[in-house]
Amino acid sequence: MTDPAPPTVRPLCAQSEYEQAVALQEQIWGADVKETVPACILQISQEVGGVAVGAFAADGQLVGLVFGLTGLRDGLLAHWSHILAVEESWRDKGIGRRLKEHQRNVLLEIGVERMYWTFDPLESRNAHLNLNILGASVESYVPHFYGKVPVAATDTVIGTDRFVVRWDLSGKSTKSACNGKHLTEIPSVTLSFELGTSDQQVEPKAGAANVVRVQAPDDIQTLKRADPDSARQWREMTRRALINYLDAGYAVAEFRPEPVGGGGWYILVDQRSRERMLHDEGSASR
Secondary structure, eight states: OOOOOOOEEEEOOSHHHHHHHHHHHHHHHOTTOTTOOOHHHHHHGGGGTOEEEEEEOTTSOEEEEEEEEEEEETTEEEEEEEEEEEOGGGTTSSHHHHHHHHHHHHHHHTTOOEEEEEEOTTOHHHHIIIIIISOOEEEEEETTTTOSSOSSGGGTTTOOOEEEEEEETTSHHHHHHHTTOOOOOOOOOOEEEOTTOGGGGOOOOTTSOSEEEEEEOSOHHHHHHHOHHHHHHHHHHHHHHHHHHHHTTOEEEEEEEOSSSSOEEEEEEOHHHHHHHHHHHHHHHO
């Protein structure tokens, strides 16, 4: 059996397509999702700099969606990407990346150079796409970003904690990431945070370790259904470690997927190590 043809990526432009986009949201986040973006908003947002782009299979079926709004953030023109959705049977085929890159190109054409969005730190696939492939950077960790009451089935058990990330659409890190160039060398790791290790109890101290690793699970959605207590433990461990070290001045340098078994590690570096790596990268590029 041959693989289906790659989907066509283009803006939504018909009422039936907007309705498909609503149905796709319900399919992915649960039929009782409380805050689905309605068809009318998907349509009118494009009149004022919004982006509503779909990935369409050969038969016209919508299999992926990216949606966001353009406005001002900190006094500068910016875009907030609210939704990236890919139908389950079409995942791991590069569709998410194609949608984000199409979104990026549309925004650069209208003069927008910064994009923001959120993702759950426990979603390893999203971490790899956002940080390694696209080259976005973590700005902050926000507990209960969408409130303590879940707005979608995917947030039950673990709540709505999110990373806020920034993508500089014409920046050096973005170009490097799109070309497949990632961080290859880091200083020695001295602290690791994973379930069942004593390092979970170590209080953060800036400069005490050049690098801190924080583990993320392979498939948090499956884990929530199979072992909700373990899913909650993952949330508690990662929330504590990530917030504490970000507040202590560390930065997320990248996400390193496990070559076997799935999941991976957030690599956090202290400010001095971060500055040294950026300097070395700049020297190598000249």
